[in-house]
Amino acid sequence: MTQVVDSSSDGQQSLEPRISYVIARLERAVRGGINERVRPYGLTTLQYTTLGLLGARGQPLSNAQLARRAYMTPQSMLAVIDALEKQGLIRRAPHPNHRRVYPATLTAKGRRVRAACDAAVTQMEEEMLADLGAKERATLLASLKACVRSLRAGFPE
Secondary structure (H helix, E strand, C coil), X not given: CEEEEECCCCCCEEEEECHHHHHHHHHXXXXXXXXXXXXXXXXXXHHHHHHHHHHHHCCCECHHHHHHHCCCCHHHHHHHHHHHHHCCCEEECCCCCCCCCCCXXXXXXXXXXXXXXXHHHHHHXXXXXXXXXXXXXXXXXXXXXXXXXXXXXXXXX
């Protein structure tokens, strides 16, 4: 997936990959890197993401809330929640006002595993960004967030 780019002073054209293609390759590489680093803790990327969502909020979240935040169907999220609960990483308790809602929270073990996985993923991100200085990293993050906002996929201003 390439596009023609006029990048030379003599008017010659070169083929460069489309930005969307580069982003897709990066997304696959990042997902693979995360999977590799959380696997020793018995997790998948989606399970790690769920632990991260619960830890970031610091409050119980329902299956539907977690599914929306992780861009998953409620059915898929239920499988993730069940696996995390079986591993003792989360706990669910009935909602006081809704009989069929069982919000999830991290257990002490879940917090420890999340912290260890966070450290491993931070190391992967450092490897990925090793050739970028602090200003370039900040610009990259701001640019990517602006792209996400432009597609109405999150990060409201």
